[in-house]
Amino acid sequence: AQTVTQSQPEMSVQEAETVTLSCTYDTSESDYYLFWYKQPPSRQMILVIRQEAYKQQNATENRFSVNFQKAAKSFSLKISDSQLGDAAMYFCAYRRFIAGGTSYGKLTFGQGTILTVHP
Amino acid sequence: DAGVIQSPRHEVTEMGQEVTLRCKPISGHDYLFWYRQTMMRGLELLIYFNNNVPIDDSGMPEDRFSAKMPNASFSTLKIQPSEPRDSAVYFCASSLGGVGTEAFFGQGTRLTVV
Numbered sequence: 001a002q003t004v005t006q007s008q009p010e011m012s013v014q015e016a017e018t019v020t021l022s023c024t025y026d027t028s029e030s031d032y033y034l035f036w037y038k039q040p041p042s043r044q045m046i047l048v049i050r051q052e053a054y055k056q057q058n059a060t061e062n063r064f065s066v067n068f069q070k071a072a073k074s075f076s077l078k079i080s081d082s083q084l085g086d087a088a089m090y091f092c093a094y095r096r097f098i099a100g101g102t103s104y105g106k107l108t109f110g111q112g113t114i115l116t117v118h119p
Numbered sequence: 120d121a122g123v124i125q126s127p128r129h130e131v132t133e134m135g136q137e138v139t140l141r142c143k144p145i146s147g148h149d150y151l152f153w154y155r156q157t158m159m160r161g162l163e164l165l166i167y168f169n170n171n172v173p174i175d176d177s178g179m180p181e182d183r184f185s186a187k188m189p190n191a192s193f194s195t196l197k198i199q200p201s202e203p204r205d206s207a208v209y210f211c212a213s214s215l216g217g218v219g220t221e222a223f224f225g226q227g228t229r230l231t232v233v
Contacts, residue, residue: 033220035221043208043226043227044224044226045210045212045224047221047222050220050221091162093222095220095222098216105150105167105169105174105175105216106164106167106174106175107152107164107167107212107214107222108164109154109161109162109164110161111161111162112161112162
């Protein structure tokens, strides 16, 4: 079974600085997707960034980028120029690819990391 | 599209009562997930469906929990009888398989069992 581990329950950063959130996962599969979701106090889950396992290039979305190390099964999120609005809980997630088809199945989340941004 | 719609947003019930949570996925999505979020256990996958068929219910904590998806536009999660330890936020999410893998979440139902 796939497991996702976020070892940092809480992180903090100064506004305008850079912070990196860690995520590791365990899988025997070669094809899968990885995601970072953000959950602000409103409770709404918002997709931040996604990474296809077969792509070596790290995904980037504006101030958000990932460091995907497939061999190490590591998928960290870097937030540059942190803003007060980035304060939220961040979840790393893994979605398996069903071999022989084009469907994606089970979506598993880590425990989450609470990010605090100090002005 | 209005997104994934969950009802109710908040539910307070007494221990032993039956609770039914409802979810309307995004039209055309073929995957539906039910998650439970607590401070202690984080975001746990309870069950997920593909084309209305339950694929993996290994996360359902006890027989008191059951989920159905009678058609592509509706799913329910039922707890009978409810217990205080079931208090949590329950999320429903839907996605497309094969084309785009992002899961879209509803606003969640905050359940309090007293």
